[in-house]
Amino acid sequence: MMKAVVQTGFGDPAAVLRVAEVDKPTAAVEDGVLVRVKAASIHIGAVYGVRGYPKIMRSMFKSFIGENGVIGQNMAGIVETVGKNVAHVNVGDEVFGAATGAFAEYAATTADALAVKPSNLTFEQASAIGVSATTALQALRDHGSLQQGQHVLITGASGGVGTFAVQLAKAMGAEVTGVCSTRNLDLVRSIGADHVIDYTQENFTMGDPQYDLIFDNVGAHSLKDMRRVLTADGLLLANGAPAPAGWFGGLDHVLKVMFASLLSRQQGRPFLSTENANDRNRLRELAEAGKIAPVIDHVFALDDAVAAVASVGNGHNQGTSVIAMQSAS
Numbered sequence: 001m002m003k004a005v006v007q008t009g010f011g012d013p014a015a016v017l018r019v020a021e022v023d024k025p026t027a028a029v030e031d032g033v034l035v036r037v038k039a040a041s042i043h044i045g046a047v048y049g050v051r052g053y054p055k056i057m058r059s060m061f062k063s064f065i066g067e068n069g070v071i072g073q074n075m076a077g078i079v080e081t082v083g084k085n086v087a088h089v090n091v092g093d094e095v096f097g098a099a100t101g102a103f104a105e106y107a108a109t110t111a112d113a114l115a116v117k118p119s120n121l122t123f124e125q126a127s128a129i130g131v132s133a134t135t136a137l138q139a140l141r142d143h144g145s146l147q148q149g150q151h152v153l154i155t156g157a158s159g160g161v162g163t164f165a166v167q168l169a170k171a172m173g174a175e176v177t178g179v180c181s182t183r184n185l186d187l188v189r190s191i192g193a194d195h196v197i198d199y200t201q202e203n204f205t206m207g208d209p210q211y212d213l214i215f216d217n218v219g220a221h222s223l224k225d226m227r228r229v230l231t232a233d234g235l236l237l238a239n240g241a242p243a244p245a246g247w248f249g250g251l252d253h254v255l256k257v258m259f260a261s262l263l264s265r266q267q268g269r270p271f272l273s274t275e276n277a278n279d280r281n282r283l284r285e286l287a288e289a290g291k292i293a294p295v296i297d298h299v300f301a302l303d304d305a306v307a308a309v310a311s312v313g314n315g316h317n318q319g320t321s322v323i324a325m326q327s328a329s
């Protein structure tokens with residue numbers, strides 16, 4: 001048996017989540033890997049999956065729930081067992097990566113969902129390199145084609161995605177402006193932003209600077225407003241939206257951005273990130289080279305995981321919050 005965070009339906013975390021004793025998972029005989037989880041990170045999408053909004057995505061949210069109802073997607077830990085065909089992962093390796101059912105003392109996954117833990121990071125930090133870091137990397141490199149010397153503005157610069165995006169954009173040689181609230185100005189400067197804008201004091205869409213790329217993790221402004229501060233062929237990557245509600249709430253913002261792009265050189269685009277082995281290894285290299293360091297907001301005990309998920313759901317993360325597992329026997 002093991003302790004894990006179990007989801008029993010869609011709703012508020014306090015109503016549908018509980019920390020319970022469940023059967024320990026077993027890894028697939030051929031290609032599976034069982035990891036003794038040391039830490040797991042909570043990203044805002046995991047909270048949407050618990051609440052079940054927007055409702056149209058509920059079948060996808062159900063796929064986030066693993067064996068025995070255990071949730072969680074990103075973790076770091078120590079390999080406990082490997083399947084007979086697994087070649088590059090060994091018992092005792094320190095790893096990080098993806099597993100359905102990561103908020104648990106043990107998680108079953110596959111070798112290609114794991115990478116070697118960066119030697120300079122703790123398990124808590126390594127667990128934070130998951131959906132949020134992948135999203136930031138794929139946004140800037142693949143969808144935004146960010147080039148050295150270009151000027152990028154990142155909203156939600158203090159959050160799970162934004163803290164990785166600021167560091168990755170700097171590593172790519174861009175000039176970076178981070179938008180955040182007053183309490184986060186020093187944090188966003190400290191991770192490399194060249195300029196910071198306090199959204200509680202200033203509306204960046206009314207400012208003078210022009211940006212080649214806006215990576216929007218918040219969705220507080222329309223494409224029409226953003227166009228004022230995009231270069232003539234600038235791009236808006238619409239990643240964030242107001243908290244999802246009803247059947248479509250949250251998706252409508254990105255769809256509006258898409259339609260508004262049809263008649264303009266200044267494009268607005270949504271995108272979906274997908275975790276994969278190449279990007280996981282790239283993020284490990286960047287961490288080991290000191291180019292990115294996960295910003296950890298709060299480390300919660302497994303017994304406090306329900307409150308942890310609720311807290312991330314408030315949307316005021318400073319970096320990423322993490323659940324640290326008690327030592328599993």
Ligand SMILES: NC(=O)c1ccc[n+]([C@@H]2O[C@H](COP(=O)([O-])OP(=O)(O)OC[C@H]3O[C@@H](n4cnc5c(N)ncnc54)[C@H](OP(=O)(O)O)[C@@H]3O)[C@@H](O)[C@H]2O)c1
Nearest residue numbers: 135156158159160161179181199240241271272273315317
């Ligand atoms: N496309 C994809 O595949 C993908 C993947 C992951 C995430 N996402 C989306 O990306 C968005 C961000 O995710 P996240 O994990 O970074 O969220 P998060 O960890 O909750 O962070 C959000 C951050 O935004 C800040 N913020 C709130 N209002 C703001 C405003 N008006 N201007 C600037 N900053 C503001 C918050 O701090 P304060 O409130 O303290 O200011 C907080 O630090 C979400 O909408 C999520 O659904 C998309």
